[in-house]
Amino acid sequence: MSLLKELARAPLSAKFGIxxxxxxxxxxxxAPALAPYGxxxxxxxxxxxxxxxxxxxxxxxGRDMFSRLVYGARNTLGIAFLTTVLAFLLGGFxxxxxxxxxxxVDQGLSRVVDILMAIPQLIFxxxxxxxxxxxxxSLVLVIALLDATxxxxxxxxxxxxxxxxxxxxxxxxxxxxxxxxxxREVLPNAAAPLIAEFGLRFCFxxxxxxxxxxxxxxxxPPTADWGGMVRDNAVLITFGDISPLLPALxxxxxxxxxxxxxxxxxxxSSGLKEC
Amino acid sequence: xxxxxxxxxxxxALGLLSLFAVSVIIFLAVGMLPGDIAQAMxxxxxxxxxxxxxxxxxxxxxxxxxxxxxxxxxxxxxxxGVSLANQRPIAExxxxxxxxxxxxxxxxxxxxxxxxxxxxxxxxxxxxxWFDRLLNTSALSAxxxxxxxVAYLLIxxxxxKLGWFPSISNLxxxxxxxxxxxxxxxxxxxxxxxxxAQMMRMTRASLINLLASxxxxxxxxxxxxxxxxxxxxxxxxxxxxxxxxxxxxxAYLVVGVVVVEVVFVYPGLGQLLVDSVAKRDIPVVQACxxxxxxxxxxxxxxxxxxxxxxxxxxxxPKG
Numbered sequence: 359m360s361l362l363k364e365l366a367r368a369p370l371s372a373k374f375g376i377x378x379x380x381x382x383x384x385x386x387x388x389a390p391a392l393a394p395y396g397x398x399x400x401x402x403x404x405x406x407x408x409x410x411x412x413x414x415x416x417x418x419x420g421r422d423m424f425s426r427l428v429y430g431a432r433n434t435l436g437i438a439f440l441t442t443v444l445a446f447l448l449g450g451f452x453x454x455x456x457x458x459x460x461x462x463v464d465q466g467l468s469r470v471v472d473i474l475m476a477i478p479q480l481i482f483x484x485x486x487x488x489x490x491x492x493x494x495x496s497l498v499l500v501i502a503l504l505d506a507t508x509x510x511x512x513x514x515x516x517x518x519x520x521x522x523x524x525x526x527x528x529x530x531x532x533x534x535x536x537x538x539x540x541x542r543e544v545l546p547n548a549a550a551p552l553i554a555e556f557g558l559r560f561c562f563x564x565x566x567x568x569x570x571x572x573x574x575x576x577x578x579p580p581t582a583d584w585g586g587m588v589r590d591n592a593v594l595i596t597f598g599d600i601s602p603l604l605p606a607l608x609x610x611x612x613x614x615x616x617x618x619x620x621x622x623x624x625x626x627s628s629g630l631k632e633c
Numbered sequence: 634x635x636x637x638x639x640x641x642x643x644x645x646a647l648g649l650l651s652l653f654a655v656s657v658i659i660f661l662a663v664g665m666l667p668g669d670i671a672q673a674m675x676x677x678x679x680x681x682x683x684x685x686x687x688x689x690x691x692x693x694x695x696x697x698x699x700x701x702x703x704x705x706x707x708x709x710x711x712x713x714g715v716s717l718a719n720q721r722p723i724a725e726x727x728x729x730x731x732x733x734x735x736x737x738x739x740x741x742x743x744x745x746x747x748x749x750x751x752x753x754x755x756x757x758x759x760x761x762x763w764f765d766r767l768l769n770t771s772a773l774s775a776x777x778x779x780x781x782x783v784a785y786l787l788i789x790x791x792x793x794k795l796g797w798f799p800s801i802s803n804l805x806x807x808x809x810x811x812x813x814x815x816x817x818x819x820x821x822x823x824x825x826x827x828x829x830a831q832m833m834r835m836t837r838a839s840l841i842n843l844l845a846s847x848x849x850x851x852x853x854x855x856x857x858x859x860x861x862x863x864x865x866x867x868x869x870x871x872x873x874x875x876x877x878x879x880x881x882x883x884a885y886l887v888v889g890v891v892v893v894e895v896v897f898v899y900p901g902l903g904q905l906l907v908d909s910v911a912k913r914d915i916p917v918v919q920a921c922x923x924x925x926x927x928x929x930x931x932x933x934x935x936x937x938x939x940x941x942x943x944x945x946x947x948x949x950p951k952g
Contacts, residue, residue: 371770472651473651473654473655473658476651476652476654476655476926476929476930476933477655477658477922477926477929478884478887478888478925478926478929479888480888480891481888481891481906481921481922481925481926481929482922484891484906484907484910484918484922485659485662485910485918485919485922486662487910488909488910488913488914488915488918489662489913489915491913561777565777565779568779568781569779569780569781569892572779572781572892572895573891573892573895573907574907574911575907575910575911585779585781588781588782588785592785592896595785595788595789595793596788596792596793597793598789598793598794600789602785603782603785603786603789606779606781606782606785607782609779609782610774610777610778610779610782613777613778613779614773614774614777614778616777617773617776617777618773621773
């Protein structure tokens with residue numbers, strides 16, 4: 359009930375964001391039911407205009423744009439979500455361990471992260487993908503690893519403030535193990551900033567995967583993916599047709615929405631009124 | 634003065650160290666593939682001789698350490714190796730493209746930095762007004778838009794609907810300066826839009842942070858005008874974070890160039906990199922990555938150095 363009250367008092371931008379996120383999740387979950395045609399099914403001529411039969415026309419190979427847009431929600435969101443979760447498990451866990459253990463473990467992990475962060479992420483990803491090849495698995499693993507460095511920084515910094523407090527000291531004196539310290543003492547007190555960070559990271563990963571797919575190096579065809587769809591149909595833009603921009607708009611809409619929600623959450627958890 | 638030199642030297646050493654580490658990583662990336670890279674790249678049908686020849690061409694038959702020393706030594710002499718795809722020297726492939734990319738990034742920086750700083754200051758000055766809210770919301774949206782979306786929107790608007798600028802920025806080697814400038818307008822606008830939003834938000838935030846401090850309160854109580862407070866009292870102290878933000882965004886610009894170049898078919902280093910990744914032309918990917926990474930590290934180190942140098946507390950240590 360309090361959650362609903364909280365929602366009712368949220369600013370308009372946050373409400374809008376939550377609405378969009380819910381719609382996207384529903385579309386991703388029920389994609390086969392919503393899409394009139396199959397994901398890779400060729401249903402007509404290439405570049406057909408908008409009509410009753412093909413709601414948003416067809417793409418360069420004659421596949422239904424609307425169906426691919428719907429399936430794209432499932433593929434792109436799914437892969438981005440999976441990547442972000444992996445990055446958080448890896449980076450968050452290492453960050454907490456580094457903060458709790460300190461000393462050599464902390465130094466070692468931090469220096470590795472420093473070096474990984476010294477290389478621009480896109481360049482690093484391109485370098486690795488050129489070696490291991492562009493499959494969905496390598497895409498997820500590479501981006502998760504690169505993003506884990508950012509998560510590591512944050513979770514370490516947040517946990518550093520928690521581990522110096524008395525209740526952690528007390529738990530240590532009780533002789534609790536590492537697992538207890540991480541899950542029962544530090545994590546609950548570091549959760550709020552980490553959740554907000556999850557939203558921001560998700561946006562970042564999402565944009566990153568879309569950009570890679572747009573460059574032809576991300577999710578590979580024939581899987582429907584918003585970045586790749588823009589690339590495939592970009593020719594149409596020079597004729598003044600806006601349908602190739604719809605997938606890009608879909609990407610933009612979800613990232614803006616997540617940002618709005620995160621902005622609101624940060625504002626609330628900081629307890630500050632902006633001066 | 635002594636301590637600040639030590640700090641600066643530390644930063645520079647750190648920059649050099651990360652440059653070295655990066656070159657090691659870029660070098661090792663080739664060896665990361667499980668199994669034999671020559672076999673993997675040529676496919677299962679390759680005969681033993683072709684694989685051996687390919688290995689020799691990649692230099693895989695020599696021990697890694699020797700190979701690394703050789704690679705670095707050749708790099709330092711400006712020899713970047715030979716492309717696998719077309720056997721041309723990489724230095725030749727990169728030459729003009731590097732210039733194109735740098736001029737694109739430089740133009741974008743020239744447009745975006747002054748604009749972002751002015752907008753950020755105005756937003757801080759008139760904070761919570763409708764102007765500030767408008768700027769903030771549009772900045773938040775611009776940050777969340779994928780670059781290719783912004784790029785195609787601009788193309789749709791300015792080249793298809795209005796017909797002001799060409800939608801493709803391919804440059805002939807002998808193009809006149811005017812043509813180059815005209816064709817660079819849309820790519821520069823795309824890049825600028827993305828970084829302006831970031832820089833503006835951070836300028837605003839660091840100024841507003843400062844405006845809450847007691848000495849500003851004092852100045853206000855003395856009855857000094859709002860603009861004088863901003864320019865005379867707040868800005869000198871906000872310089873360090875702002876300089877830092879600018880340098881970081883320039884570093885971002887260098888990387889952001891990749892997507893924009895592909896959209897506009899701009900003959901730059903980013904496009905070469907993307908093409909080479911698709912072709913798995915690893916020596917070219919290595920060379921391009923190294924150039925991008927080196928520029929990025931250089932700018933990041935500059936950001937650190939400048940923020941130390943512009944910090945009054947570090948420049949004039951007590952005692």
